[in-house]
Amino acid sequence: MFHKDYIKELLINKDFYALAVLAGKNTAVFKHLIQHLYNPEEPLRWTALEALGFLVEKVPEIKPEYYRNLLRRFLWAMNDESGNVPWGAPEAMGVIIAAHPQKYGDLTPMLITTALENPILHPGLLWAVAIIAEKDQSLIDPFLPDLLPLLSSPNPVVQGYALWFFKGWGIPIPPEVRETCLKKEEKITIFWHGTFHTHTLADLAR
Numbered sequence: 001m002f003h004k005d006y007i008k009e010l011l012i013n014k015d016f017y018a019l020a021v022l023a024g025k026n027t028a029v030f031k032h033l034i035q036h037l038y039n040p041e042e043p044l045r046w047t048a049l050e051a052l053g054f055l056v057e058k059v060p061e062i063k064p065e066y067y068r069n070l071l072r073r074f075l076w077a078m079n080d081e082s083g084n085v086p087w088g089a090p091e092a093m094g095v096i097i098a099a100h101p102q103k104y105g106d107l108t109p110m111l112i113t114t115a116l117e118n119p120i121l122h123p124g125l126l127w128a129v130a131i132i133a134e135k136d137q138s139l140i141d142p143f144l145p146d147l148l149p150l151l152s153s154p155n156p157v158v159q160g161y162a163l164w165f166f167k168g169w170g171i172p173i174p175p176e177v178r179e180t181c182l183k184k185e186e187k188i189t190i191f192w193h194g195t196f197h198t199h200t201l202a203d204l205a206r
Contacts, residue, residue, distance in 0.1 A: 052096065
């Protein structure tokens, strides 16, 4: 049996292949990874998300429906009735769906509609739909009208993520939103494919 500190050490070293070997023997690896997702200030949060996506892609399900059940747990965490603070749940669903969109893409609508109901999840939702769209944009296209209002969010982090998402996929930004954001110098940092990128809202609007 391995210790959670060993999992943390592998995360720090980004040794995802060693994590995959362990996960192929014991699903407790996933529990330890997920524990890093719930604190938005956790330094290893994004590494844990990367690792989760890697494992879902590379490690066959040890138990039937294991990954789908993980997705259902994250959905429940986002539900008001769960009583949880669901930090990281949209992003975790995003990396799982993106790992095998043909298997789990049917849960994309529930991810989007559930996360849209809770403003604290909007940055994570936009990150999740970006990583899913990278693998299968058809899963996201029907929901673009629902996501478009996030471009006008009063929260600069949400607005920044929305600018980044829509521009990243070549979707025109409404002129009135663009003109407003060109005057904003608030900075946001976005993690994407192993790297942190910092932009002002004005940069993203340009």
